[in-house]
Amino acid sequence: MGLPRGMNSWSIGVDLGGTNLRIAAVTRHGEAIDTLHLPTRLSLGPEAVLDDMAGAIRQLIDKHPGNLLGIGVGSPGPIELPLGVLHHPPNLPGFDGLNLRLELERRLDRPVQVEHDAALAAYGEFLLGAGRAHGVDSLLMLTLGTGVGCGIVLEGRIWRGMKGAAGESGHGPIFPDGVPCPCGARGCLEMYASATAIVRLAAELGMEAPGSADHPHLSASGIAQLATAGDERALRVFDQVGQALGLSLAHLVNALDLPLYVIGGGAAAAWPLFAPRMFSTLREGSYVYRLSMPRDPNVFEPGKTHVAPAQLSDSGLLGAALLPVAARASAA
Amino acid sequence: MGLPRGMNSWSIGVDLGGTNLRIAAVTRHGEAIDTLHLPTRLSLGPEAVLDDMAGAIRQLIDKHPGNLLGIGVGSPGPIELPLGVLHHPPNLPGFDGLNLRLELERRLDRPVQVEHDAALAAYGEFLLGAGRAHGVDSLLMLTLGTGVGCGIVLEGRIWRGMKGAAGESGHGPIFPDGVPCPCGARGCLEMYASATAIVRLAAELGMEAPGSADHPHLSASGIAQLATAGDERALRVFDQVGQALGLSLAHLVNALDLPLYVIGGGAAAAWPLFAPRMFSTLREGSYVYRLSMPRDPNVFEPGKTHVAPAQLSDSGLLGAALLPVAARASAA
Numbered sequence: 001m002g003l004p005r006g007m008n009s010w011s012i013g014v015d016l017g018g019t020n021l022r023i024a025a026v027t028r029h030g031e032a033i034d035t036l037h038l039p040t041r042l043s044l045g046p047e048a049v050l051d052d053m054a055g056a057i058r059q060l061i062d063k064h065p066g067n068l069l070g071i072g073v074g075s076p077g078p079i080e081l082p083l084g085v086l087h088h089p090p091n092l093p094g095f096d097g098l099n100l101r102l103e104l105e106r107r108l109d110r111p112v113q114v115e116h117d118a119a120l121a122a123y124g125e126f127l128l129g130a131g132r133a134h135g136v137d138s139l140l141m142l143t144l145g146t147g148v149g150c151g152i153v154l155e156g157r158i159w160r161g162m163k164g165a166a167g168e169s170g171h172g173p174i175f176p177d178g179v180p181c182p183c184g185a186r187g188c189l190e191m192y193a194s195a196t197a198i199v200r201l202a203a204e205l206g207m208e209a210p211g212s213a214d215h216p217h218l219s220a221s222g223i224a225q226l227a228t229a230g231d232e233r234a235l236r237v238f239d240q241v242g243q244a245l246g247l248s249l250a251h252l253v254n255a256l257d258l259p260l261y262v263i264g265g266g267a268a269a270a271w272p273l274f275a276p277r278m279f280s281t282l283r284e285g286s287y288v289y290r291l292s293m294p295r296d297p298n299v300f301e302p303g304k305t306h307v308a309p310a311q312l313s314d315s316g317l318l319g320a321a322l323l324p325v326a327a328r329a330s331a332a
Numbered sequence: 333m334g335l336p337r338g339m340n341s342w343s344i345g346v347d348l349g350g351t352n353l354r355i356a357a358v359t360r361h362g363e364a365i366d367t368l369h370l371p372t373r374l375s376l377g378p379e380a381v382l383d384d385m386a387g388a389i390r391q392l393i394d395k396h397p398g399n400l401l402g403i404g405v406g407s408p409g410p411i412e413l414p415l416g417v418l419h420h421p422p423n424l425p426g427f428d429g430l431n432l433r434l435e436l437e438r439r440l441d442r443p444v445q446v447e448h449d450a451a452l453a454a455y456g457e458f459l460l461g462a463g464r465a466h467g468v469d470s471l472l473m474l475t476l477g478t479g480v481g482c483g484i485v486l487e488g489r490i491w492r493g494m495k496g497a498a499g500e501s502g503h504g505p506i507f508p509d510g511v512p513c514p515c516g517a518r519g520c521l522e523m524y525a526s527a528t529a530i531v532r533l534a535a536e537l538g539m540e541a542p543g544s545a546d547h548p549h550l551s552a553s554g555i556a557q558l559a560t561a562g563d564e565r566a567l568r569v570f571d572q573v574g575q576a577l578g579l580s581l582a583h584l585v586n587a588l589d590l591p592l593y594v595i596g597g598g599a600a601a602a603w604p605l606f607a608p609r610m611f612s613t614l615r616e617g618s619y620v621y622r623l624s625m626p627r628d629p630n631v632f633e634p635g636k637t638h639v640a641p642a643q644l645s646d647s648g649l650l651g652a653a654l655l656p657v658a659a660r661a662s663a664a
Contacts, residue, residue: 168586172586176579255504255588284518
């Protein structure tokens, strides 16, 4: 089956978040041509959210002519794949047991592909961002948001694992005696490198709570601003973030030996604040990294192990849209 | 190209160890038909070891009729793959920079495939041991020997990583403030779960040194015997081994979501001593494992995450021999 050519071949990507629902029409080259943003109306229950999603998808289908290559949906986990069934997703209360794929296919009368949102973020960076820029065939991406997501692309394909639970390295227990995590473990990466963790670490160091006169916005980005301005406690927070990322990367580099590890998500904007400690901890903790690190971590050298910031702000949505494009291309 | 049929198709596997050199003639079904054991004469230098190896291989070729499918060699790391060049291998002093593959090919005038020995142990277990018994398409194996080796098979193929350094999880820094490891990191798995570590942990608990009247053989197996007999300190040693393995597995299960993790190597014989703590730590440290663990860790359930002891004593040698068989089959 030949891949249809020209700008008229397009696909739809959906990013189902706990707060926002974003739907994009994207060309098969990864250019967004239309985007819809809706609130995720969790309080109305999963049926209403599914209806909203299907409605927005239909709206794009009606509006855009041409050959629709497919629909890709990124969902928070845990989601059992390739089945598409959600299992107690903490960010989508009430969605337990829902077969996201089948419910959408029923509403749209079209096939839908569902993947873990963190895997699609990695896939988007692989196809259009840092992965393309560096010309690698495999990468792992850590997404620093409310939690820490992780997606893995091996030889051009998303690595899902047995049932879609691969890439839960946000819950790797990097400090076995560390802070208890809601997942049940102690000292998970997520407890030291997410936006949530940044705020907690700052509070633990005695930085003022939200609403105080000195620091009215004790948010991750506010703490990053303070650190950039030289606040010592804020700098210590990002030093801890860097150490946590370096330890997690040491485990991942030693296990997988990939050419590229990408750090993305909102908190990755603080890269200059956490990168020095991240790299020094990684050098110390992984002899595999030391054997193949580039002379300058910021300069790409083919055949070396790189850790780099994400290049796209919306890789999850683009990755979702390109999922059916890749499937059509590989079937061609 | 068709795969030659019948018992007359065979291959050669080589396991190059720091102490022993083992060469086996193996049918394409994995039955060893002949095995040679030689000392690895490191003191004579790499040329002599290569000559010994090539001589033994030629001996098997001359002795056995039939269609030789190929030669697979397992080497200690670090070895750059697919090139076959050793980089400061700690267990093969003097071999730095040696192109093991080319040197053997030159001596034998035949193609040779080289892989990391821990990867071949995993591959052997995949094809003929625990992997075959459980019918899985992917597995990871930790080999508890002098160090801790790690091999990964994904969808039937050895995962080498970018340059053959994948599977160095023996150097995953599970205790960031732990014992310094010769690799430069602190608290590596290898410092808590190798045979060497078992002896060190026992000494740290005040167990008598080798040669003492009470415990003339303070070896890993001797400590296991004492633990089996109820010695409290020896039991604590294996509790620490179990905790270390559980933490390492938590990282690996969360990252990869494989159906099977195999524990092999000499020290794995102490399975009953370390398994209880290994499983309790893994349950605590990995919610991915908790989501998909079998009701009884010792009873196989399809679609669940299993941790099981290795089934073969010689999976590395068999894996080496079957490497060229699989290559021929996939080219067929």
